[in-house]
Amino acid sequence: MSLENDVRRAADIIGEADSVTIISHIDADGISTEAILAQALVREGMAVESVFVRQLEPMAMRHVPKDGSLKLFADLGAGQQNLLEEHGLSSDEVLILDHHVGQPCGTAYPQVNSLDHGITRMSAAGIAYLVAKAIDPTAIDLAKLAVIGNVGDMMARENCGLVGPAREIVRDGVECGNIVVQDHDLNCYGTSTRPVHVCLGYCDDPYIDGISNNTNAALRFLERLGVELKNPRGGWLVWEELPFEDRRTIISALAQQLIAHGRETDRLLAETYIFPDEPERTPLRNASEYATLLNACGRWAKPRIGSRICHGEHGEAYREAEHMLAHHRSVIRDLLQYILDAGVTELSHLQYVHTGDRFPDTIVGIGAGMALSKLNWKKPMMVLAAMVDEPEVTKVSMRTNEWALGRGVDLQKALVEAAAGAGGAGGGHRIAAGAFIPHDTEEEFVDSVNRILKRQFASADPDDS
Numbered sequence: 001m002s003l004e005n006d007v008r009r010a011a012d013i014i015g016e017a018d019s020v021t022i023i024s025h026i027d028a029d030g031i032s033t034e035a036i037l038a039q040a041l042v043r044e045g046m047a048v049e050s051v052f053v054r055q056l057e058p059m060a061m062r063h064v065p066k067d068g069s070l071k072l073f074a075d076l077g078a079g080q081q082n083l084l085e086e087h088g089l090s091s092d093e094v095l096i097l098d099h100h101v102g103q104p105c106g107t108a109y110p111q112v113n114s115l116d117h118g119i120t121r122m123s124a125a126g127i128a129y130l131v132a133k134a135i136d137p138t139a140i141d142l143a144k145l146a147v148i149g150n151v152g153d154m155m156a157r158e159n160c161g162l163v164g165p166a167r168e169i170v171r172d173g174v175e176c177g178n179i180v181v182q183d184h185d186l187n188c189y190g191t192s193t194r195p196v197h198v199c200l201g202y203c204d205d206p207y208i209d210g211i212s213n214n215t216n217a218a219l220r221f222l223e224r225l226g227v228e229l230k231n232p233r234g235g236w237l238v239w240e241e242l243p244f245e246d247r248r249t250i251i252s253a254l255a256q257q258l259i260a261h262g263r264e265t266d267r268l269l270a271e272t273y274i275f276p277d278e279p280e281r282t283p284l285r286n287a288s289e290y291a292t293l294l295n296a297c298g299r300w301a302k303p304r305i306g307s308r309i310c311h312g313e314h315g316e317a318y319r320e321a322e323h324m325l326a327h328h329r330s331v332i333r334d335l336l337q338y339i340l341d342a343g344v345t346e347l348s349h350l351q352y353v354h355t356g357d358r359f360p361d362t363i364v365g366i367g368a369g370m371a372l373s374k375l376n377w378k379k380p381m382m383v384l385a386a387m388v389d390e391p392e393v394t395k396v397s398m399r400t401n402e403w404a405l406g407r408g409v410d411l412q413k414a415l416v417e418a419a420a421g422a423g424g425a426g427g428g429h430r431i432a433a434g435a436f437i438p439h440d441t442e443e444e445f446v447d448s449v450n451r452i453l454k455r456q457f458a459s460a461d462p463d464d465s
């Protein structure tokens, strides 16, 4: 069936339901997915309940109600269909909207999955949006949330942004008027919230010699360019507020700086998505900062706060989210520093570090991704973490990059296979995957993943030994 047919069928299944329970994931994609679906269904006058889980694993299934509602599994479920079956869910009470690699079981659950249609760059929020639009073609205001989910799950391509069906969703948002696309914009976090020199000084990907990690030097660099960095009241401007000409001046000076130090310039620019209907100088103003705000809420156990913000609530919920964002960012900084200080153990085909019980299992994957670009980026990165509330279980997160994918690496396959061998369960994507394994199998598990990766590298390149 085509994607369009799958989406139509999903809309019909929802239309026939008396009530719906949305079971979604706690990250930016899961929260925006839930917010799209909940709003679309409430507008149709349907009864909706939402449940957020950090992962669909046996313990989490107890949050799935045993009632007559349609269970809408969103941003999860495809890789855990056996769990749904074990929980006694039949195919006529389940609908899966997901973009994770599927692990089918005996029951044929109806689902819409980007991967079934060869689409690797559209996350669950994109699918949720397509379903919402099939229910009500005028719901294009929700495209903005779909863009946030896609950006949060890193679906954008470097330089050209969201592509394929996700790009068509961007167009809906532009037509609706709540998204402005800026191509060749500065690829730094904080363009809507940080003074320009702070934004540049905090940016280390790309690493800009003489500017990264040094906000004072960044300020001197900008002053030499002669651009106005303050507003008439003497307050610092943020990047988004700079006139177009000044932004171009700064970008070309940064490009020259990168070239002068023999570095690539390709990571300097990105397509960004601005939300003109949101308050200026807040993280709600662009897709990347908005997604990070939602991640902060979800990964620190407050996904409902994130969902309320997605519903347009900007008062108390927003203030709480801002605190969580500050906390999230500082813990992520500590996590990265911990990994770099502790150092990784390098095996032949992977590098790993154990963070013990220092950081919650919900964020170690972010640390794995950030550490990868600072360490040996050719070797897939693994972080193991103790689960504080379940000491007998270890959380595993892995991240790799396009380079390794091009050489045969598939982290989802590697972790599913190795976790099954260790009596645990894994899943995810080729580029980013995770698993839960019994604590006492850690050592053999790491070796097993290393062996599988060696096999994967070798199958793409017979010379790799």
Ligand code: C5P
Residues within 6 Å of the ligand: 025, 027, 029, 152, 153, 154, 155, 365, 366, 369, 399, 428, 429, 431, 432
């Ligand atoms: O649940 P799950 O889909 O959330 O997680 C997706 C993860 O994959 C995110 O942590 C995201 O950062 C990561 N990812 C990545 N590089 C990509 C695409 C996704 O690291 N190109």
Ligand code: C5P
Residues within 6 Å of the ligand: 028, 152, 153, 154, 189, 291, 292, 293, 295, 296, 329, 332, 365, 366, 369, 370
């Ligand atoms: O879990 P995944 O790998 O998607 O993590 C991506 C998230 O990492 C971003 O949405 C953001 O919350 C966080 N991040 C950050 N600062 C960075 C890089 C990533 O907060 N410099």
Ligand code: C5P
Residues within 6 Å of the ligand: 055, 079, 100, 362, 364, 365, 366, 396, 397, 398, 425, 426, 427, 428, 429, 432, 433, 434, 435, 436
């Ligand atoms: O937790 P982490 O951010 O490392 O997850 C990376 C990817 O692996 C996510 O897409 C997540 O949904 C998936 N995952 C999974 N099964 C697990 C742990 C993570 O499918 N047990």
